Amino acid sequence: MIINLWYVAEWSETVKDKPVKTKVLGQDLVLFRDLTGKVQCLANVCLHRGGSLAGGWVNEKRDCVVCPYHGWEYDGKGKCQKIPSEGKDFTVPPRFRVDAYPVEERYGMIWVFMGDLPEEERYPIPDLPQYGDPEWRGLPAEYTWNAEAARVVENGIDIAHASFVHPVFGYPSTAPDNYIDNVEKHEWWGRSTNVMFPPQLKGGFLGWRKLIRKDKQETRVHPEWQLPGMVVRIQIDLRPGWQIVMFDANTPVDEHTTRTFAWQFRSFMKFKIFDKGSHKRLVTILEEDARIVEAANPYYLPETLANEVSVKSDKFMSTFRMARRKLIEEKGWHIDLDKRDSFKGRTVLTVPSPARREARENGQKWVFDAMPTIPPVKEPQALKAFEKEVVGLTTDSANSNESIVD
Template sequence: MLKNFWYAVEFGHAVGRRPRKVTCLGQDFVIWRRRDGRIACLSDLCVHRGGALSMGTLAGDDSIACPYHGWEYGPDGGCVKIPANPPGRGIPSKARVDAYPVIERYGMVWAFLGDLPEEERPPIPHIPQHEDPAFRAVYWETTVDANYERTLENVVDAAHTPFVHGTAFGNPDRPEIPDYEITGDDWHAEADILLSPPLPKGLWGALARRRPRAEHVVVSNGWYLPNIVKLHVRLPFGDLVLYDHNIPLGQNRTLVKIVGYRNFFTGRWADGNAVKRIEKIFEQDRPVVENQRPELLPFDLSAELHIRSDALQVAYRRRRRQLMDRGWWVGGDDIVTGDVPRREATVIPSPARRDNPDLARAWVHRSRGETVNEPARSAE
């Protein structure tokens, strides 16, 4: 799993004035919409006795109150009230939790999970369809018992379509993938791939039959670091563009949030049909991805065999390796460990740890099952 990126952790329309728990990179967070419309994101763990802030309530001036002892935290993670304190008693400077930068864009809530200063952070992918009035968006999500990199690579793998999707999306009689050229930069890679699809069925098929049958369609496939896949299908009657946000709940479980854009049948009446098609295609992928071995993507590029049609996946793995060497991989420094029973929890450092060196160890995180005999390390 990669840190130091903007992660889309929730649909914007799902976040209101009630605390909401989200999980990413193995860590729990709490998000809520502030009075001015902006969204706050904190680690979902009260520093006092480990209460889940997402179970609390909003109080005062945009602060969140822990359900256990009522400690209140502002959007910056600092504790602003300890109800048990008598009047005049101050709040310890170490009474705070990690706060993460948040941007709401393209219908998603993006949290920066890492401690890089603003000028060094990778960009949020540009999604032009969201701002184009010709397109209409639908939203769908599911969880998958597989590693997020396996779900990501599955979508950029054009060669699997004739076999996993059969006549629904692929063409078993024409499985060849012509060589393609990759374009991109340090944060994304994309390619136009020629596929020979079957004739659409149902509502979309009725529209397709009014136009000449094309031998091939151009499918633009690509990935955006750290976890997003774009699939742009140019149908005879319009464009379908899907963005898959593969959110790593942990090493072997992924929350997939898909935003699908279409510039045909743009009335609300067709939303259900569009969602049904997205779900059908995804559910064909599920059993294959959930049963891949090894469960985690190998670190060594040579550990699996690659051919020319795997070029997008190879580009992803090479760039991933570079970022791992840079120290962006979630590793031992991001894990706290308990002992009876021995369990682990992820703690992603926030920018405040870098901005306030004296408080780098202020936030103590403990995993479930940990005893006081062996206190866990706080991440730096």
């Protein structure tokens, strides 16, 4: 699990007038909507005796969440503003502060920045131009996996599995014909173009969906990964003017659970009457994937390529692994799970927030200890070996038209 990235913490519509508890990167969070309508996000733990803030309420002025234990009030910056037991004239010391995380609402989702980077250093929230565009019909969906988020992302951008796992996307017999046409790779995102030959579609009133495309008709599929939000976006060009865009934000709730906040957009058949069928097909695809991903071994995405083998059709997935490894080995952003577990039940650990960083720079103390992270590697040998193999995969292909950008 990686800190210093934006993640989706909840749907916007879930956070109304009461505090809402959620979890990201194994850390409990409380979300509340203040008087201005802005969502605030704090570590869900009271400084006093560890009360769960989400079990409380929003105060009358609607600028603080109130701890249900002794009524301490915290504003959106995590500052304790009121301690009822101490009387009106009591001045709360500035040190009485919990971690508060930056929040942005986009696409009906609440995005939370789980880290302490200053604003200008944060990778941006991925774009979703189809959201709110009347040319597209959007459907939200949600799915929870018993799997690590990185495994979920890798599955989402892996086109070769489609012929075997998803009957709607491919035949095993056409697997050799599918190919990656283009790979574009950046620091925090990558995109590829794939050519596939899927079956004719089924269903619809009087079977109308079969008219969308012919059997085994050449179809372009563009998967994309983004490190912020662990987003997978897939664009499928069914026929000219007929496209589907799937946007999945894969939130690591903890290292065993991934909550996918999804939108599916279509540029055709935009009437509501077609939503039910679309939603059902989307959930079927997620269930087909989950059966495979939840049973994969090892549980976590391998740290190197040493104990598995890769082939040309894995090259786009490898660009994601590589970019993720860089965050781990060069930036030191991976939570040290073993160390964290050694404190379990005894010490509160929170993902560092921007205010904590400022406090540290000003020589001020912070009450809660920081979530431990694995330090950057001084001699990233594994990363180098990995890079060599990935570069081999991404450059050594006969039928591809590469544009690798670093």
